[in-house]
Amino acid sequence: MFQSDATESFGFQAEETIRINYFSLRRMCTALYPLLRPHARVVHVSSSFGCLSQITGDDLKKKLTNSNLTETELDKIMHEFVDAAKSGRHLQVGWSDSAYTASKIGVSALAGIHQSIFNADPREDITVNAVHPGYVDTDATLHKGILTPDQGAVAPVYCALLPKNTEIKGKFIWYDKTLADWKERYFLQLNIEDERKESEEATMFSTCVKMLRTTSKFASLARYESTLVIAEHNNENLLPLTCNTLTAAKKIGGDITVLVAGTKCQAVAQNACKAKGVSKVFLADSDAFKGFTAESLTPLILKLCNEHKFTHILAGASAFGKALLPRVAAKLDVSPISDIINIKASDTFVRTIYAGNAIETLKSKDNVKIISVRGTSFELLPLEGGDAKCETVPTDDYTSNQVQYIKQELSKSDRPELTSAKVVISGGRGMKSGENFQLLYTLADKLNAAVGASRAAVDAGFVPNDMQVGQTGKIVAPNLYIAVGISGAIQHLAGMKDSKTIVAINKDPEAPIFQVADYGLVADLFKAVPELTEKL
Numbered sequence: 001m002f003q004s005d006a007t008e009s010f011g012f013q014a015e016e017t018i019r020i021n022y023f024s025l026r027r028m029c030t031a032l033y034p035l036l037r038p039h040a041r042v043v044h045v046s047s048s049f050g051c052l053s054q055i056t057g058d059d060l061k062k063k064l065t066n067s068n069l070t071e072t073e074l075d076k077i078m079h080e081f082v083d084a085a086k087s088g089r090h091l092q093v094g095w096s097d098s099a100y101t102a103s104k105i106g107v108s109a110l111a112g113i114h115q116s117i118f119n120a121d122p123r124e125d126i127t128v129n130a131v132h133p134g135y136v137d138t139d140a141t142l143h144k145g146i147l148t149p150d151q152g153a154v155a156p157v158y159c160a161l162l163p164k165n166t167e168i169k170g171k172f173i174w175y176d177k178t179l180a181d182w183k184e185r186y187f188l189q190l191n192i193e194d195e196r197k198e199s200e201e202a203t204m205f206s207t208c209v210k211m212l213r214t215t216s217k218f219a220s221l222a223r224y225e226s227t228l229v230i231a232e233h234n235n236e237n238l239l240p241l242t243c244n245t246l247t248a249a250k251k252i253g254g255d256i257t258v259l260v261a262g263t264k265c266q267a268v269a270q271n272a273c274k275a276k277g278v279s280k281v282f283l284a285d286s287d288a289f290k291g292f293t294a295e296s297l298t299p300l301i302l303k304l305c306n307e308h309k310f311t312h313i314l315a316g317a318s319a320f321g322k323a324l325l326p327r328v329a330a331k332l333d334v335s336p337i338s339d340i341i342n343i344k345a346s347d348t349f350v351r352t353i354y355a356g357n358a359i360e361t362l363k364s365k366d367n368v369k370i371i372s373v374r375g376t377s378f379e380l381l382p383l384e385g386g387d388a389k390c391e392t393v394p395t396d397d398y399t400s401n402q403v404q405y406i407k408q409e410l411s412k413s414d415r416p417e418l419t420s421a422k423v424v425i426s427g428g429r430g431m432k433s434g435e436n437f438q439l440l441y442t443l444a445d446k447l448n449a450a451v452g453a454s455r456a457a458v459d460a461g462f463v464p465n466d467m468q469v470g471q472t473g474k475i476v477a478p479n480l481y482i483a484v485g486i487s488g489a490i491q492h493l494a495g496m497k498d499s500k501t502i503v504a505i506n507k508d509p510e511a512p513i514f515q516v517a518d519y520g521l522v523a524d525l526f527k528a529v530p531e532l533t534e535k536l
């Protein structure tokens with residue numbers, strides 16, 4: 001067992017660790033298996049570090065999870081690790097810098113192979129399981145382990161005494177006797193009265209143990225979530241949608257890191273540090289991020305994800321998030337989860353489908369969950385009460401050769417921003433022209449409202465498309481939504497039907513908008529709107 005201050009070369013440590021932890025187990029099994037009788041129980045003592053989440057190589061993971069993997073092939077993989085460690089290539093080929101991890105991954109994989117062999121053996125009902133006994137107080141952990149040796153024996157003894165014809169075969173058992181999956185990501189998350197501090201680094205497990213949180217008499221196991229929120233901002237201020245997204249991140253649980261990537265955007269990062277619940281803010285400041293193009297931001301996000309092993313990456317479901325997240329998801333080969341309106345568990349999300357006509361609850365099995373968040377469904381997290389660290393991340397050269405940012409033209413308005421306004425007045429095709437929208441602007445100024453539009457009004461060129469409300473436009477949920485000359489097509493309703501109070505003005509009493517309206521006025525808008533404005 002090598003402690004972190006060991007002076008031997010890593011190649012030597014790798015060879016010794018694999019020889020003892022993996023090959024001596026292999027030899028013991030070869031010697032003893034012929035002696036086993038029907039219903040024998042074999043327990044391989046693995047570790048929480050014997051999980052594939054501890055290593056990075058996709059090819060390696062594929063080989064190790066191949067259901068036809070043989071002992072000889074696994075031996076070869078272990079030898080290859082030692083060779084790579086000796087030549088300093090182990091990280092490059094997808095291992096971590098822990099020989100202990102490699103050896104225990106070998107042990108976890110071996111249990112599955114042995115179970116397959118016994119499944120075809122004439123001696124009936126022999127089981128082989130791997131266990132993670134827990135972080136036990138022993139010499140090997142320099143007595144930093146949190147479980148007593150007796151507690152550490154619970155899972156191995158449980159596996160040794162499994163009843164006849166048990167279904168628990170070839171599995172990975174956690175120290176609390178629950179079934180785990182070594183092919184997945186598992187961390188220990190331990191709390192002292194809700195206070196989480198980094199644990200002192202237990203030297204035996206070297207870098208791996210950084211993932212262990214501090215100890216408690218009442219250690220509890222939980223999947224350890226770690227979320228990266230991509231901030232949407234204008235280099236001066238965070239957009240409110242980011243604060244809604246932070247609330248969603250808090251609901252997922254675990255650590256929250258915010259990425260502020262932009263050009264001269266230090267002030268934004270400082271602001272993000274104030275959000276309560278954020279543990280760290282990454283500041284990536286570079287000219288490459290001008291225009292916040294998905295092409296330049298994606299490699300940065302992938303790099304951070306690879307280094308920090310985030311379990312969730314979140315952004316608002318805006319044009320920015322919708323352009324960026326599918327690209328990140330494609331690169332990670334996972335399915336993006338778009339426009340969520342609720343979170344049931346860290347892997348279970350609620351979203352609308354069929355233009356808002358049905359609600360879907362979906363469970364994601366992806367290791368990294370890439371999620372866009374509907375801002376109107378989550379409260380704004382106030383930028384106060386927090387004191388996160390701000391860390392500048394190296395910005396290398398992220399200039400994209402696929403796109404070049406030239407300029408952006410934003411419609412300037414003193415009115416509130418559409419998606420965060422408390423009152424929204426939208427006009428449809430019934431407005432008949434862009435000039436007639438002046439009627440709505442005058443009314444909006446009286447109500448401190450934002451002005452939106454239906455797609456028909458946008459397509460007709462009455463107003464710019466950043467005013468579009470609906471399935472393919474912006475989603476709004478103000479306290480008061482006034483629809484003027486809008487029929488109420490489902491695609492429009494998808495963007496506004498969560499508004500608290502809906503008022504419709506339409507000359508057609510059969511217009512579908514009246515079905516969702518709290519107050520309806522059947523009238524000619526050219527008469528009704530000026531009268532309303534005058535009365536206010």
Ligand SMILES: Cc1cc2nc3c(=O)[nH]c(=O)nc-3n(C[C@H](O)[C@H](O)[C@H](O)COP(=O)(O)OP(=O)(O)OC[C@H]3O[C@@H](n4cnc5c(N)ncnc54)[C@H](O)[C@@H]3O)c2cc1C
Nearest residue numbers: 428429430454455456470471472473485487491492507525
């Ligand atoms: C894939 C897809 C995505 C879409 N996404 C969106 C979207 O995001 N947002 C969106 O809005 N649409 C969207 N649409 C289009 C949608 O289907 C409708 O065509 C559109 O919403 C209609 O806009 P409208 O209500 O302004 O026009 P119309 O349906 O033509 O309605 C105009 C209304 O104005 C009323 N009116 C006319 N004159 C007056 C008057 N003088 N006084 C009072 N009332 C009057 C009429 O009675 C009528 O009800 C999408 C469609 C598709 C296929």
